Amino acid sequence: MSTPTRPSIVVLNGPNLNLLGEREPEKYGHATLADVEAMCRECAERGGHDLDFRQTNHEGVMIDWIHEVRHTAAGVVINAGGWTHTSVAIRDALANVEGTIVEVHITDIHAREEFRHFSFITDVADHVIVGRGVPGYVEAVEFVLSREGVPRRP
Secondary structure (H helix, E strand, C coil): CCCCCCCEEEEEECCCHHHCCCCCHHHHCCCCHHHHHHHHHHHHHHCCCEEEEEECCCHHHHHHHHHHHCCCCCEEEEECHHHHHCCHHHHHHHCCCCCEEEEEECCCHHHCCHHHCCCCCHHHCCEEEECCCCHHHHHHHHHHHHCCCCCCCC
């Protein structure tokens, strides 16, 4: 007899987020991506879910990951970094995700350079979290957990 699989929340991180804790700590703080993963994993496990946490600096890899989980993830939390403002391809991949989508940004992108004010992802996301630091990731996981069983699209 096989063990039932727990639902999974997938957290995807885009370019330069591997440098979290080192890169511009005055904007992003001192927490590392490993710290963020630990916080998200604890939250997901409390909610009875597995966590799949990934980071890439390669746009095609990100798109492949989104395709891979589009039918199986309870939710996708994404901090697409700079691709937020440039990638229609990532937006289009996310549009095919069946689970809840939460867009996360550590800083308030609307209070930064003008080119960061627009997001290609926002219109396909169920929820957007900006400017709450790394705790915004936990808030995003909690949002996915709160949507359990709620259909994403009519």
